[in-house]
Amino acid sequence: MRMSTRARYGVRAMLDLAMNGEKSPVSVRDIARRQGVSARYLEHLLLALKKKGLVASRAGVRGGFLLARRPAAVRIRQIVEALEGSLAPVACLAESRICRRAPGCAARRLWLRVQAQIVRTLDRITLADLARMQAEEAGRHRHL
Numbered sequence: 001m002r003m004s005t006r007a008r009y010g011v012r013a014m015l016d017l018a019m020n021g022e023k024s025p026v027s028v029r030d031i032a033r034r035q036g037v038s039a040r041y042l043e044h045l046l047l048a049l050k051k052k053g054l055v056a057s058r059a060g061v062r063g064g065f066l067l068a069r070r071p072a073a074v075r076i077r078q079i080v081e082a083l084e085g086s087l088a089p090v091a092c093l094a095e096s097r098i099c100r101r102a103p104g105c106a107a108r109r110l111w112l113r114v115q116a117q118i119v120r121t122l123d124r125i126t127l128a129d130l131a132r133m134q135a136e137e138a139g140r141h142r143h144l
């Protein structure tokens with residue numbers, strides 16, 4: 001299973017806000033520059049995250065985006081689901097009625113286990129945890 005650029009760039013944008021937007025809003029242009037992502041695409045993602053209550057925005061010269069909650073209160077699962085929708089690796093998990101084989105299907109049980117592991121992993125990690133990991137990585141690379 002692959003996460004789309006929506007999830008990957010959205011998590012990076014949220015991480016950027018957690019690390020750089022604690023005191024004031026951060027412009028889309030600044031996040032895009034640091035993350036190497038199109039500002040137009042990033043703005044689209046941030047607006048989707050805003051609709052889900054994960055980020056807030058401020059207009060004006062010193063405007064931009066900021067986290068709507070403390071980083072410790074944002075689970076990575078929330079970000080990914082806000083941008084990707086269901087975390088089901090196969091369609092029949094999200095909508096069992098689409099497959100007449102769903103009841104009694106061993107393969108479906110396998111995919112349920114895969115989905116449970118993905119959900120569990122993304123639910124265990126908060127944005128604060130990810131920011132700590134990023135700081136550790138930055139410290140490691142400085143010493144190389």
